[in-house]
Amino acid sequence: MNIRKRPRIIIAYTCGVLAITGAVTSPGFAAAAPSNGVLEHAIQPTERSAASAHWTLARMHSAVSARFVDENPDGGDPPEGRTIRPAGVATGSPDTTLLSSDDIPTPTVDPSTPVPGFSPADHVGVVFFRANGIDQRCTGNAVVSDSGDVVSTAGRCVSATAGKFVTDLAFVPGYNGTAPHGIWPAARVTAQSAWVDNRSVDDDTAFFEVERPATGVPANATLSSTVGASGVRFDGQQDDDDYQVTGYSTDTGSDPNKPISVTSSAEPNPWQNKDYAIEGLEWDARAGVSGSPWVSADADPIVDIQAGMTSFAYKQFTHSSFGPQWTATIRDLYRAAAATA
Numbered sequence: 001m002n003i004r005k006r007p008r009i010i011i012a013y014t015c016g017v018l019a020i021t022g023a024v025t026s027p028g029f030a031a032a033a034p035s036n037g038v039l040e041h042a043i044q045p046t047e048r049s050a051a052s053a054h055w056t057l058a059r060m061h062s063a064v065s066a067r068f069v070d071e072n073p074d075g076g077d078p079p080e081g082r083t084i085r086p087a088g089v090a091t092g093s094p095d096t097t098l099l100s101s102d103d104i105p106t107p108t109v110d111p112s113t114p115v116p117g118f119s120p121a122d123h124v125g126v127v128f129f130r131a132n133g134i135d136q137r138c139t140g141n142a143v144v145s146d147s148g149d150v151v152s153t154a155g156r157c158v159s160a161t162a163g164k165f166v167t168d169l170a171f172v173p174g175y176n177g178t179a180p181h182g183i184w185p186a187a188r189v190t191a192q193s194a195w196v197d198n199r200s201v202d203d204d205t206a207f208f209e210v211e212r213p214a215t216g217v218p219a220n221a222t223l224s225s226t227v228g229a230s231g232v233r234f235d236g237q238q239d240d241d242d243y244q245v246t247g248y249s250t251d252t253g254s255d256p257n258k259p260i261s262v263t264s265s266a267e268p269n270p271w272q273n274k275d276y277a278i279e280g281l282e283w284d285a286r287a288g289v290s291g292s293p294w295v296s297a298d299a300d301p302i303v304d305i306q307a308g309m310t311s312f313a314y315k316q317f318t319h320s321s322f323g324p325q326w327t328a329t330i331r332d333l334y335r336a337a338a339a340t341a
Helices: 043-054 057-062 195-196 223-227 328-338
Strands: 037-043 096-099 125-133 134-143 148-155 167-173 184-192 207-208 242-247 261-266 279-282 291-298 305-310 321-324
Touching: 037 043, 037 242, 037 328, 043 167, 043 184, 057 134, 096 148, 096 223, 134 167, 134 223, 134 291, 134 305, 148 328, 167 207, 167 223, 184 195, 184 328, 207 328, 242 305, 261 279
Parallel strands: none
Antiparallel strands: 037 096, 037 184, 125 134, 125 167, 134 148, 148 207, 167 184, 184 207, 242 261, 242 291, 279 321, 291 305, 305 321
16 A cells, blocks of 8 residues: 655644645535644554554453543633644654645545445444553544545544554454454554644544555455445534444443444533533443444434544543534545545
8 A cells, every 4th residue: 555645844833723725626525624733644564564463362352442531621611722733743753744734635535425335334343552551442434535445533542642643553344352354554644733732622533544454355455345434524413413323332241342333312512611612422331432433313224424423521421422523624634534645
């Protein structure tokens, strides 16, 4: 797989916002709106090989949930501002690039069209990674892309510590205690600097491109040709609309080897004095489900188009979990991840 390289730049910010101008549109994409800083982190071939080797069945079975339950924000207030630091400073890695507005491409794939012949559950799987010396896990979902190899997950599953990316990042689609479709190591991660640097829950979504396993799949296989992929949309989640969320809960009493699906009406941000760009579902899972995709349940049958995700929960709200609004900012992340230069 060819991993594209972009010019490395350092940009001076006044308010932490990049303006997107002169963008070329393609099916399913409106003209671009302002974006926060998009970080693109390349993973070298030796690191990909190491990730594939690291994830033995024993390590998969012993991996613990990424942090899911957050402290309640002080007074319910979101952060007053975001200081977006240039790539390389934020991560300490020369493999990380901060994309300028001109560097954010537009995929040729129609984002609203899922790969036919698969159900929404076929391409959900477990995201494995290592951070702070601990083997950890989340949920992920294959989404349509030019390469056919892109996974959506929570930002905290690719950057578990402020200013750093995780190591040994890999996706196991259809995880059932084994890897029935192989271990797909990450080759390129795309995340918002507002999450990586500042832990903004509004930006707690990420995408990563994977590499085909060395064995067990045809030489020309992609992730989406193997397990399918959801379409995506970025018009936000509406209160009281119904969504189905699917993820791998590792809570006591749950089977960590089987995904579960829950249908719930969307709930507004619980902090009424200041508005986060988040939305919630009535789901009391508390471990393993960061990155669980949402699809609209208002249609019958359900259409396989991801419209959001569960990323985290608050201590105060034991029966709800939350995720960022999938609007223009997350759309720019997807564009950067899904396009092939």
